Amino acid sequence: MSMSIVSERLRAAMRLRGAKQVDLVNRTGIGKSSISTYLSGDYAPKQGNIYKLAEALRVNPAWLMGQDAPMEANPLPHPDLLPVRRKRIRVLGSIAAGQPIFADEERDAFVSVDDELECDFALRVRGDSMAPRLLEGDVVYFREQDDVEDGQIAAVIIDDSATLKHVYHLPHGIQLVSDNPKYAPMIFDANNSSYAKILGLAIAYHRQLT
Numbered sequence: 581m582s583m584s585i586v587s588e589r590l591r592a593a594m595r596l597r598g599a600k601q602v603d604l605v606n607r608t609g610i611g612k613s614s615i616s617t618y619l620s621g622d623y624a625p626k627q628g629n630i631y632k633l634a635e636a637l638r639v640n641p642a643w644l645m646g647q648d649a650p651m652e653a654n655p656l657p658h659p660d661l662l663p664v665r666r667k668r669i670r671v672l673g674s675i676a677a678g679q680p681i682f683a684d685e686e687r688d689a690f691v692s693v694d695d696e697l698e699c700d701f702a703l704r705v706r707g708d709s710m711a712p713r714l715l716e717g718d719v720v721y722f723r724e725q726d727d728v729e730d731g732q733i734a735a736v737i738i739d740d741s742a743t744l745k746h747v748y749h750l751p752h753g754i755q756l757v758s759d760n761p762k763y764a765p766m767i768f769d770a771n772n773s774s775y776a777k778i779l780g781l782a783i784a785y786h787r788q789l790t
Contacts, residue, residue: 722780
């Protein structure tokens with residue numbers, strides 16, 4: 581297996597599928613540094629990673645390895661059966677549905693989601709301030725953006741803590757509102773916080789069935 585051929589074909593497949601390096605990291609779980617060495621031609625992926633890359637890019641593993649084979653993966657024998665496309669999203673840590681808490685990064689934690697779900701990261705819920713909509717342990721998926729519309733649910737950093745709330749803009753700050761009525765709205769401005777930033781918009785969640 582030629583390293584240069586794998587590099588060329590990997591780049592060609594990425595261009596064809598409109599995939600970036602970070603997409604391959606999320607879809608395969610292969611580290612960014614390893615994928616960089618594959619793309620530069622400095623190192624050839626092992627067979628297990630070839631299959632992961634081929635699946636992520638929907639190409640024939642034999643073609644990706646440099647063999648004289650069709651690029652497209654083998655078609656399904658029954659065209660009415662469609663493959664389920666999945667990708668891996670990094671779980672950054674836990675986010676408070678209550679008082680803000682620090683969101684520790686779960687560095688090696690990933691969750692698998694539908695490939696069509698346009699999300700950038702996930703967080704686990706702690707607390708019950710967004711109940712009954714969101715419960716302790718739920719995984720919430722976010723699209724990374726630095727602002728949301730009033731009333732939308734967002735992940736928000738206040739100083740060094742993170743929280744999950746409905747966001748409302750005020751003339752000189754923001755108001756964070758829970759779903760659970762036992763939690764009073766919280767207002768943050770220059771008088772009680774030095775830093776406030778919206779991390780992303782909540783777009784979906786997953787609840788583990790027991």
